[in-house]
Amino acid sequence: MNYTQTFEEFSGSLGPMDLALYAGVGIIVWVLFQDQLKPAQKALTDLFNNVKSKIPENISVVVPDIPDSFPSFGKNSKDSNDVFFELVASWKQTRDLAEQTGCDKAVEAADQMFPYLSPTVCKAGGTNE
DSSP states (O other), X not given: OOTTOOHHHHHHTOOHHHHHHHHHHHHHHHHXXXXXXXXXXXXXXXXXXXXXXXXXXXXXXXXXXXXXXXOOOSTTSOXXXXXXXXXXXXXXXXXXXXXXXXXXHHHHHHHHHSTTTSXXXXXXXXXXO
16 A cells, blocks of 8 residues: 555545445444444534524525426427517516525526516616617
8 A cells, every 4th residue: 555645546546345345344433333423423413403493494485387398499389479478478587586586696697698678778768778
């Protein structure tokens, strides 16, 4: 065994047999010393529960309805105007959700998808620049 090799060299030479050996040693250590590991396990469990209690439970997630099948853009598909209006409506829902959550970067990304539909593009008089 080469004790001067780097971690990259060591991890590159690991094989399935090495991993099985390390797992076996870990299981043996766990069985032999599980009584002494109870305080560490309790500390980790308490830490996890503490972090979990600080996460608010009232986070609301809006999941849009996804159709069972996506429209095909062929001869038998919907009118192209219908598909466009569905796309615009989906964009508007995404943009509204981003505004509600206060995510400015998501609003900017949504505005970049349809730059001329964004309310920030039009002036107060209703004319485009």
